[in-house]
Amino acid sequence: MVLLAIGGAVAILLAAFAIGDWWVRNGELRTLLARVERAERAQLPALQSIGPLLYPCQQEAAGADEEVCDTVAIRQGAERALPRLRQSGDEVAAMKMTSFHGSLQTFRDRYVDHNLAWRDWLERLAGDPTSGGFEPPEAISTTFEAASKAADGALTPMPLYGNADRITLIFDSVR
Secondary structure: OHHHHHHHHHHHHHHHHHHHHHHHHHHHHHHHHHHHHHHHHHHHHHHHHHHHHHHHHHHHHOOOOOOOOOHHHHHHHHHHHHHHHHHHHHHHHOOOOOOOOHHHHHHHHHHHHHHHHHHHHHHHHHHOOOEOEOOOOHHHHHHHHHHHHHHHHHOOOOOOOOHHHHHHHHOHHHO
């Protein structure tokens, strides 16, 4: 009888711990996703201002003389986008999580890698737009794919707060 009572108490404690951990993981993921969403939005000014300017530069570099490459506008667009991109990426990197939530930490770290790939590219464009060609570096897409896989790994069973839908929306382009 005593062993049954002890076994029941242990089972209740383990269940309470598991439920509490699930709850905390969902909350940490919700916060991390909010920061990732802000960091993704911080890329939009660069895409909108620099994106249309790159094609004429690519054409000019390929020998099409009729195009006009506006490196000054590219440099200015990169300079304007960098502060917000840095700040939002730093917020993701600064996210503290429970020490044994490795999958969440992996997701954070893979997304930080993606943000750093963006930063490196924009810093290069802000310094000398002609230095690395006019194509975005492959690291931007490969780090985004790695972050997508890590996000899937960080998702809990029976996710809360719309976390699954948010991950799908963020990483839709690589799925």
